[in-house]
Amino acid sequence: MATLSRLIGGFVRQHSRAYALSAIMLAGVATLTIWVPRKVGAMIDGLASHTLGGSELLREISYLLLIGAGIYFLRVGWRQILYGAAYQLGVSLRTRLYTRLTLQGPAFYQQQRTGDLMALATNDIDAIEMAAGEAMLAGFDGALTLAMVLGVMLLGVDWRLACIALLPFPLMAWSFWFISGHIHTAATETLKHFSALNDHVQETLSGVRTLRALGLEQRSAQHFATLAQHASDASLRAQVWEAAYEPAVGLTLTAAGGLTLGLGGYLVWQQQLTIGALTSFTMYLGQLIWPMFAAGWVLSLIERGRAAWQRLQPMLDAPLVIDDHGTLAQVASGALALQHVNYHYPQQTAAALADVTLTLAAGQTLGLVGPTGSGKSTLLRVLLRQLTPQSGSVVWAGQPLASYQLQALRAAISWVPQESFLFSASIAENIALARPDATSAEIEQAARLADIHDDILRFPQGYATPVGEKGITLSGGQRQRVAIARALLADNDLLLLDDALSAVDTGTETRILQHLEQLRQQRKGRSAIIASHRLSAVVNADLIVVLHAGRICETGSHEQLLAADGWYASQWRYQQLEASLDAS
Ligand SMILES: Nc1ncnc2c1ncn2[C@@H]1O[C@H](COP(=O)(O)OP(=O)(O)OP(=O)(O)O)[C@@H](O)[C@H]1O
Numbered sequence: 001m002a003t004l005s006r007l008i009g010g011f012v013r014q015h016s017r018a019y020a021l022s023a024i025m026l027a028g029v030a031t032l033t034i035w036v037p038r039k040v041g042a043m044i045d046g047l048a049s050h051t052l053g054g055s056e057l058l059r060e061i062s063y064l065l066l067i068g069a070g071i072y073f074l075r076v077g078w079r080q081i082l083y084g085a086a087y088q089l090g091v092s093l094r095t096r097l098y099t100r101l102t103l104q105g106p107a108f109y110q111q112q113r114t115g116d117l118m119a120l121a122t123n124d125i126d127a128i129e130m131a132a133g134e135a136m137l138a139g140f141d142g143a144l145t146l147a148m149v150l151g152v153m154l155l156g157v158d159w160r161l162a163c164i165a166l167l168p169f170p171l172m173a174w175s176f177w178f179i180s181g182h183i184h185t186a187a188t189e190t191l192k193h194f195s196a197l198n199d200h201v202q203e204t205l206s207g208v209r210t211l212r213a214l215g216l217e218q219r220s221a222q223h224f225a226t227l228a229q230h231a232s233d234a235s236l237r238a239q240v241w242e243a244a245y246e247p248a249v250g251l252t253l254t255a256a257g258g259l260t261l262g263l264g265g266y267l268v269w270q271q272q273l274t275i276g277a278l279t280s281f282t283m284y285l286g287q288l289i290w291p292m293f294a295a296g297w298v299l300s301l302i303e304r305g306r307a308a309w310q311r312l313q314p315m316l317d318a319p320l321v322i323d324d325h326g327t328l329a330q331v332a333s334g335a336l337a338l339q340h341v342n343y344h345y346p347q348q349t350a351a352a353l354a355d356v357t358l359t360l361a362a363g364q365t366l367g368l369v370g371p372t373g374s375g376k377s378t379l380l381r382v383l384l385r386q387l388t389p390q391s392g393s394v395v396w397a398g399q400p401l402a403s404y405q406l407q408a409l410r411a412a413i414s415w416v417p418q419e420s421f422l423f424s425a426s427i428a429e430n431i432a433l434a435r436p437d438a439t440s441a442e443i444e445q446a447a448r449l450a451d452i453h454d455d456i457l458r459f460p461q462g463y464a465t466p467v468g469e470k471g472i473t474l475s476g477g478q479r480q481r482v483a484i485a486r487a488l489l490a491d492n493d494l495l496l497l498d499d500a501l502s503a504v505d506t507g508t509e510t511r512i513l514q515h516l517e518q519l520r521q522q523r524k525g526r527s528a529i530i531a532s533h534r535l536s537a538v539v540n541a542d543l544i545v546v547l548h549a550g551r552i553c554e555t556g557s558h559e560q561l562l563a564a565d566g567w568y569a570s571q572w573r574y575q576q577l578e579a580s581l582d583a584s
Pocket residue numbers: 110345346347348352370371372373374375376377378379499
């Protein structure tokens with residue numbers, strides 16, 4: 001597992017110019033800062049010995065002002081350069097995370113909470129960005145200033161004073177180590193609690209209608225308040241530990257100041273040190289405040305970054321549930337054959353698909369029916385390679401599914417799931433999702449085939465009407481038909497309808513199925529698999545397969561299955577009776 005230091009090290013090497021330039025500017029800041037106490041000490045000694053006249057004094061003061069301005073501009077410069085580079089780390093980590101998430105399959109998302117993933121992409125990456133930017137440079141700045149100030153104190157002022165002043169520092173180092181361990185724990189807790197909070201908000205907003213319908217708003221608000229309290233407590237604990245750096249620095253510097261004044265006063269009294277030199281030394285001691293605080297700040301940022309990286313890295317390295325080592329970039333037209341396919345979900349004891357064997361010739365339509373939970377959707381997901389069977393083979397156009405590039409395979413299939421998703425865009429853009437270059441005429445033609453054209457014209461802005469989260473809400477049946485139009489416009493070799501007509505009335509269903517049949521006649525070689533509870537959707541299929549607890553228990557054409565008088569026939573009679581009762 002790569003550590004945070006390796007990640008940041010690699011990033012610094014990649015952006016070495018920006019970091020080197022910032023370091024040079026910081027070195028300039030440190031050099032100028034070091035210069036000030038020496039100048040002030042010399043001025044005091046000059047004034048005390050009456051060797052510094054009015055004009056020289058003015059000149060020295062203007063030098064000091066120039067140094068101050070130089071420090072200011074260099075500080076602004078290095079911050080701009082460094083943060084510009086550190087933000088690139090955030091961009092690259094976010095892109096890596098996003099790309100990885102788009103490649104993961106349903107099994108991954110079943111184990112992850114959406115709010116947690118969103119927190120990783122925002123809060124956690126921010127913390128890593130801070131560790132790579134602010135912490136790196138504050139660390140460098142602090143270390144450089146410390147080394148230069150100590151060097152001047154030891155070699156340029158008085159080594160005895162420097163040695164005595166440094167006596168309390170080991171105690172401070174120990175307290176920093178102690179505090180940073182606690183900050184790491186508190187930062188990890190804070191990020192976890194923030195994730196839980198995020199997750200609750202995301203889930204609540206997605207299911208707000210259900211919450212309201214069940215009258216659960218108050219309970220949800222109480223739960224939110226508890227999570228918010230936990231997040232705030234954890235954040236406060238981290239802040240309290242961060243605040244502990246200050247007294248440690250204060251105590252150390254006060255002790256160092258006391259020791260300096262004691263020995264310094266004695267040396268001045270013994271005339272071994274001038275008052276100006278003692279003043280310079282005290283000013284240098286004051287300049288140690290920044291490196292001390294920088295050390296605390298850097299440790300805190302690094303611990304927060306480490307905690308975030310420990311949460312983010314497993315997501316970036318999570319193995320892809322579906323391997324993508326196929327080489328074939330195109331699916332040729334051909335039969336689809338399943339041989340003894342078995343699949344069971346990891347958490348389930350019973351198989352969702354058991355010994356499924358069937359063949360669908362190119363251009364044929366397969367009807368997939370069976371009681372709820374019999375494995376229809378699972379079979380379609382195996383064809384989409386969202387799930388990999390534990391045993392058996394699936395071959396399309398003579399090639400195992402895994403030999404196709406995943407994207408090529410999925411691009412050859414139009415899939416309309418039970419719950420279709422509409423993005424926050426216009427209806428036209430939602431239909432043209434797989435073919436953004438489609439013309440308006442093509443989009444309208446697909447909408448006509450899906451029997452949604454007239455509905456769309458009744459919307460306030462027609463095809464330009466925004467839908468999804470920020471637009472109007474479509475009915476379940478309208479959503480399904482927009483999704484079917486999307487699939488038809490894509491015009492792929494294989495169309496998978498997963499109970500995709502369940503929310504439309506039987507008249508609309510019949511019209512859409514007729515359109516599909518006409519399309520199939522026009523474009524030879526196009527196959528379709530229609531999974532449905534309603535048997536009327538599969539009556540005209542070339543082959544109908546009845547699944548029961550994952551097994552194929554009946555197979556044949558509509559007439560053959562009626563003659564067999566099994567589950568299909570009894571279900572057909574029941575549904576026909578139901579339809580005639582509805583009609584009367
Ligand atoms: N993600 C999952 N994790 C665990 N078990 C699952 C998962 N999805 C489905 N199952 C189980 O696998 C079995 C087959 O489910 P599947 O959704 O394929 O049936 P289905 O025939 O499409 O049902 P329906 O007609 O109700 O849509 C069921 O027992 C179901 O509980």
